[in-house]
Amino acid sequence: MKAALIGNPGVGKSLIFMQLTGLGVEVGNMPGSSIELMSGTVCVDRDQKEWLDLVDMPGLYSLDGQGEKEVLVRRVLEEPEVDALIVVLDATRFERNLYLLLQIAEYRIPMIVVVNLTDEAIKEGVSIDTDALATLLGVPVIGAAAALGTGIDQIVPAVMKSAKVSTIEVPYDHQVEAALRSFQKTMGIGRRVGLQAMQGISPDPEMLEVTAMVVEEIENRHRMSVNQIIATNRHNYAHSLSGRVLSTGTHHRRFDLDRLLTRQFPGIPILVGVILSMLLIVFAIGARLEDLIVWGFTTYLMTPIQGLVLPPLVAQLAYSVVLALESGFGIAFPYIFTFYILLSILEDSGYMTRAAFLADRAMHRLGMHGEAIIPLVLGFGCNVPAVMGTRLLSSRRERVIAAFLITMVPCSARTVVISGIVAKFVGVLPALSIYLIVLVLILLTGVILSRVTPGPQYGMILEMTPLRRPKAGMVLRKSWLRIQEFLVIAMPLLLISSVILGLLGFYGVIAMFQQAAIPISEGLLGLPSYASTALLFGILRKEMAFETLTVLAGTADLITVMTKLQLYIFALVSTLFVPCISTIAVLNRELGAKVAGLITVYTVLLGLGIGALIHLLMA
Ligand SMILES: Nc1nc2c(ncn2[C@@H]2O[C@H](COP(=O)(O)OP(=O)(O)OP(=O)(O)O)[C@@H](O)[C@H]2O)c(=O)[nH]1
Numbered sequence: 001m002k003a004a005l006i007g008n009p010g011v012g013k014s015l016i017f018m019q020l021t022g023l024g025v026e027v028g029n030m031p032g033s034s035i036e037l038m039s040g041t042v043c044v045d046r047d048q049k050e051w052l053d054l055v056d057m058p059g060l061y062s063l064d065g066q067g068e069k070e071v072l073v074r075r076v077l078e079e080p081e082v083d084a085l086i087v088v089l090d091a092t093r094f095e096r097n098l099y100l101l102l103q104i105a106e107y108r109i110p111m112i113v114v115v116n117l118t119d120e121a122i123k124e125g126v127s128i129d130t131d132a133l134a135t136l137l138g139v140p141v142i143g144a145a146a147a148l149g150t151g152i153d154q155i156v157p158a159v160m161k162s163a164k165v166s167t168i169e170v171p172y173d174h175q176v177e178a179a180l181r182s183f184q185k186t187m188g189i190g191r192r193v194g195l196q197a198m199q200g201i202s203p204d205p206e207m208l209e210v211t212a213m214v215v216e217e218i219e220n221r222h223r224m225s226v227n228q229i230i231a232t233n234r235h236n237y238a239h240s241l242s243g244r245v246l247s248t249g250t251h252h253r254r255f256d257l258d259r260l261l262t263r264q265f266p267g268i269p270i271l272v273g274v275i276l277s278m279l280l281i282v283f284a285i286g287a288r289l290e291d292l293i294v295w296g297f298t299t300y301l302m303t304p305i306q307g308l309v310l311p312p313l314v315a316q317l318a319y320s321v322v323l324a325l326e327s328g329f330g331i332a333f334p335y336i337f338t339f340y341i342l343l344s345i346l347e348d349s350g351y352m353t354r355a356a357f358l359a360d361r362a363m364h365r366l367g368m369h370g371e372a373i374i375p376l377v378l379g380f381g382c383n384v385p386a387v388m389g390t391r392l393l394s395s396r397r398e399r400v401i402a403a404f405l406i407t408m409v410p411c412s413a414r415t416v417v418i419s420g421i422v423a424k425f426v427g428v429l430p431a432l433s434i435y436l437i438v439l440v441l442i443l444l445t446g447v448i449l450s451r452v453t454p455g456p457q458y459g460m461i462l463e464m465t466p467l468r469r470p471k472a473g474m475v476l477r478k479s480w481l482r483i484q485e486f487l488v489i490a491m492p493l494l495l496i497s498s499v500i501l502g503l504l505g506f507y508g509v510i511a512m513f514q515q516a517a518i519p520i521s522e523g524l525l526g527l528p529s530y531a532s533t534a535l536l537f538g539i540l541r542k543e544m545a546f547e548t549l550t551v552l553a554g555t556a557d558l559i560t561v562m563t564k565l566q567l568y569i570f571a572l573v574s575t576l577f578v579p580c581i582s583t584i585a586v587l588n589r590e591l592g593a594k595v596a597g598l599i600t601v602y603t604v605l606l607g608l609g610i611g612a613l614i615h616l617l618m619a
């Protein structure tokens with residue numbers, strides 16, 4: 001048996017999925033945490049070997065529309081394998097959640113309803129009569145608070161035993177109803193298919209042609225689009241249903257934190273403060289952890305290996321492997337993990353949506369909406385999931401712009417380079433100035449792109465998720481999940497490329513490259529010639545630029561072999577210069593080779609250009 005979780009964004013579908021299957025998925029207090037289907041199994045009865053296949057779907061506000069998520073979810077609903085739906089509703093946004101439920105009911109798939117977030121609702125003085133709702137809908141209704149684990153144990157038994165097709169039906173405008181009846185009679189098509197066809201959603205061009213004529217007639221009479229008529233009917237019905245089951249008590253609002261966070265003042269200074277403190281914490285904690293892990297690696301692995309007498313090629317290979325492990329675990333891990341923890345706290349507290357709200361105006365200048373700030377901020381962690389996160393944006397135009405800007409955002413690996421080289425040897429202020437330069441370049445690039453990128457702009461619906469106290473277990477779990485992704489994607493790549501580059505070095509190919517690149521490294525940027533090799537390694541994983549530089553310079557105390565200006569330029573260029581291989585791969589997958597190629601060329605030119613400019617001005 002197969003069941004799918006469906007509902008608005010941020011209602012707790014992924015949390016319920018996780019609790020039922022024990023599998024880790026992204027849970028976040030911001031819209032669009034899930035963008036892909038995720039499936040797992042739940043053991044219903046061990047003795048009878050009974051299993052329930054469960055699918056977690058991305059959240060959406062409506063099933064109409066041609067967005068990627070809508071198309072994806074509709075496809076699942078049309079699959080004959082889906083035996084039951086678990087419709088998850090947010091008790092604190094009940095009426096709007098019912099709107100989607102009414103649409104889901106039109107698919108006539110057996111379902112159960114979970115009214116989640118009842119703990120939040122109680123705080124707001126809202127209560128929902130689940131029995132009355134069950135009677136109105138004709139399906140089982142479970143009250144739940146997934147974060148506390150209440151109600152979760154009733155879900156699977158209800159799905160297995162009592163899921164039913166809901167009896168609820170929206171009464172539409174009588175002309176729409178008449179049209180639906182005539183479609184049924186003449187073409188034998190059901191209510192849901194007819195409604196969708198009237199809204200232009202159908203795989204059958206003939207049907208669209210027939211419905212288009214009817215639609216035109218209705219629209220002429222109502223002076224309103226059929227989409228609007230249908231949506232209004234649903235809204236009104238959801239409103240009346242909600243009125244019959246929801247009651248509000250008096251609720252006292254304490255201190256209104258939201259007003260502080262979402263106004264230009266003091267919202268913007270707070271936002272800047274939050275981002276700055278995040279960076280400083282990552283610098284500080286990451287550096288401590290890094291010292292500790294690198295020390296361990298050197299003492300227990302590197303030194304013993306160097307002590308062994310091995311054939312040169314074997315020694316080189318062993319060295320490459322240890323180097324990759326060290327740069328993965330020792331250098332990237334401490335910064336990335338610290339960053340992910342902070343990011344998860346921000347997400348779960350609900351602050352991210354406040355940031356998006358504040359950023360909306362600025363984002364419009366860049367040809368995007370406020371919600372684009374979410375993937376952009378994710379980019380500080382790792383560009384790869386951030387580029388995947390652009391799927392939540394509504395148009396390709398926005399996705400292309402966002403992808404361009406995301407690849408410029410200093411990810412945690414670049415933070416490693418900046419903090420390990422500049423913050424450590426040059427100073428904290430110069431390190432922050434790199435972020436400032438990058439920010440200015442991102443803004444300029446955004447303004448230019450929004451002028452030159454063709455395509456329509458859409459309106460935005462940004463969900464203001466409630467402010468909540470993040471839960472430690474959840475934050476750790478999510479950070480761990482993300483770091484696993486990093487280990488799975490990045491570590492193998494790091495190992496392979498470290499070995500390949502080690503071999504290239506062994507056979508003298510790198511020396512040739514280094515020689516050929518002297519006009520750029522020494523001439524254009526004023527760096528030592530081996531810097532070009534370090535930059536080349538940086539394409540694999542950004543922090544490897546730093547690691548390689550140390551190796552080639554022959555000392556971890558870089559300040560003894562390079563000037564402060566050289567270190568600064570090196571860090572700046574490697575920050576801007578080409579996204580890493582994994583990012584290029586995901587850009588290629590998400591937006592095509594052309595966009596991936598353009599972004600790559602642009603960032604190379606930008607990195608070299610800015611580096612050369614600073615060299616010219618300061619040297
Ligand atoms: N207080 C409270 N918080 C909850 C409850 N259920 C979920 N949450 C929180 O709500 C946020 C959103 O949960 P998710 O499980 O990511 O929601 P989702 O429906 O999968 O969201 P999308 O994937 O964006 O559609 C997370 O911060 C959860 O911890 C609940 O019953 N009570």
Ligand SMILES: [Mg+2]
Binds near residue numbers: 013057
């Ligand atoms: Mg989810």
